[in-house]
């Protein structure tokens with residue numbers, strides 16, 4: 001039997017390597033590889049892209065856009081991990097849990113854009129509440145996201161790991177040992193998709209924070225309840241109803257104090273899974289919504305493989321646990 005041919009453009013990077021590792025174990029696909037000396041040669045890449053049934057683009061934005069123009073075979077399905085096509089209406093947005101239409105678009109489109117890691121958490125929290133009319137579309141939501149340094153790809157990983165392994169150079173390590181807020185130009189690259197795929201008309205205020213651990217991410221959205229016409233129980237029930245039957249999304253009970261570790265929220269508990277955990281912590285006046293995921297799992301490689309499985313009509317097993 002012919003199995004689908006799968007090519008990973010950028011397979012030596014963080015996202016590409018993980019996709020490769022997860023797919024190498026599968027017998028229902030055939031991985032095809034580019035000559036390592038030609039991995040950035042447009043002609044060699046074009047040949048691989050047009051031979052593949054599925055091509056993952058695990059590249060910087062400019063190289064992803066180039067890959068899209070190099071792909072002329074109408075049968076090749078591109079799954080792009082970069083930011084390049086996430087608000088392009090010609091591309092399906094690879095978050096199948098948002099709606100039946102999203103899942104259908106992933107199945108039928110040959111252009112699929114993989115969501116950003118921070119955006120995945122934010123949109124999974126905000127979309128159902130906007131859709132249900134609990135949050136008005138013109139609300140200016142704010143959000144923070146704490147993430148491990150692997151979210152910054154090879155360069156950031158090398159920087160953290162070189163410096164953290166040099167305790168004899170306290171000046172270098174001390175800066176990285178503290179969490180580092182960024183995105184302070186208020187123009188983080190995930191904002192357009194966060195707004196569009198949540199159904200918001202207003203751009204959220206978003207501050208990501210990178211911290212000295214490799215992997216794991218949690219997005220938090222603070223929400224005043226006054227004027228919302230909803231209490232914490234209603235927020236939790238709305239999320240639970242929206243994601244009922246979605247294997248990759250776990251909506252926790254309201255105020256799950258047992259999910260905390262001595263009162264502290266464990267940011268890394270979805271690591272090495274393709275799962276997102278959603279939480280509502282609420283008092284009578286305020287709520288904090290939280291989404292936890294593995295930035296390399298459901299935030300990148302896991303989500304991309306899930307989209308491939310849906311597109312090919314295969315079981316949704318990504319090789320990561322749920």
Ligand SMILES: NC(=O)C1=CN([C@@H]2O[C@H](COP(=O)(O)OP(=O)(O)OC[C@H]3O[C@@H](n4cnc5c(N)ncnc54)[C@H](OP(=O)(O)O)[C@@H]3O)[C@@H](O)[C@H]2O)C=CC1
Pocket residue numbers: 009010011012013014015016039040041057058059060061063081082083115116117150151152153154155295296299300
């Ligand atoms: N890391 C993460 O958690 C997430 C990353 N993403 C996105 O996925 C994409 C890949 O990210 P990530 O894996 O982290 O990045 P990395 O920097 O780890 O890897 C990118 C890879 O692309 C290669 N590359 C660069 N230009 C070209 C080119 N013209 N042709 C072929 N290969 C090229 C690089 O080569 P070289 O090895 O020579 O540098 C590198 O191997 C990015 O767009 C990123 O924003 C999305 C979600 C999460």
Ligand SMILES: CC(=O)N[C@@H](CCC(=O)OP(=O)(O)O)C(=O)O
Pocket residue numbers: 081082083115116117118147148149150151152156189190208210
């Ligand atoms: C720590 C760090 O730098 N993280 C990256 C997000 C990683 C990611 O999701 O990148 P894509 O937008 O390409 O999907 C950032 O915030 O820019």
